[in-house]
Amino acid sequence: MTANDKEKSKSGYISHGIASQNRKARFDYKILSTIEAGIVLKGVEVKSLRLGRATLSEAWAGERDGELYLFNAYIPEYQGGVLSRFDVRGTRKLLVKKKERNQLFGAINREGATVVPLDIHFNPRGLAKVTLGIAEGRQKHDKRHAIAARDWQRDKARLLRNK
Structure with missing residues (x-):
């Protein structure tokens, strides 16, 4: 039984745990800090x-009318017989405290940073949350260095495991 099987209930739903991840964000950006935000769904x-x-691979977070929103996140339509339709790539409001919102907006304006959604998960209470990362873009040579470091860690673990 894998960890993913443990998260799913008998109905196939994820009761708590990660629903979607943006794995490429940690490669394309240097994450300076993270903030957990609620999402209106x-x-x-x-x-x-x-x-x-x-899917969060093309998603980003930003300001609109003084509020924080998640743009271009793909949530497919539910096929369970429900007739309610929604925009699969629509904007969704993010819920953060005023202090955290000001910190995000300040980082975007002052430092030229980007707010990238790292994952959508369900907390133990069953509420959907988004982990946002305040990030700076990586240059091509930084990405090559990250690939080399990742490969070395993999080779080192393989050598230690085979000893």
């Missing part, structure tokens, strides 16, 4: 998220 969006089919 409709009922069918939550059902679709619990099936674990959302």
Whole structure:
């Protein structure tokens, strides 16, 4: 039984744990800090998220009218017979405390940083949360260095395991 099987209940839903991850974000950006934010969703969006089919690879977070929103996150339509339709790539409001929101907006304006969604997960209470990373873009040579370091860690673990 894998860790992913433990997260899923008998109905196939993820009760708590990671629903979607943006794995490429940690490669493309240097994450300076992270903030957990709530997300405003409709009922069918939550059902679709619990099936674990959302994609964050092209998503980003930003300001609109003084509020924080998640843009271009793909949450597919729920196919469980529900007639309620929603925009699969629509904007979704993010819920953060005022102090955290000001910190995010300050980092974007002052430092030229980007706010990147790292994952969508369900907390132990069953609420959907988004982990946002305040990030700086990496140059091509930094990415090559990250690849070399990752390969070395993999080779080192393989050597230690075979000893």
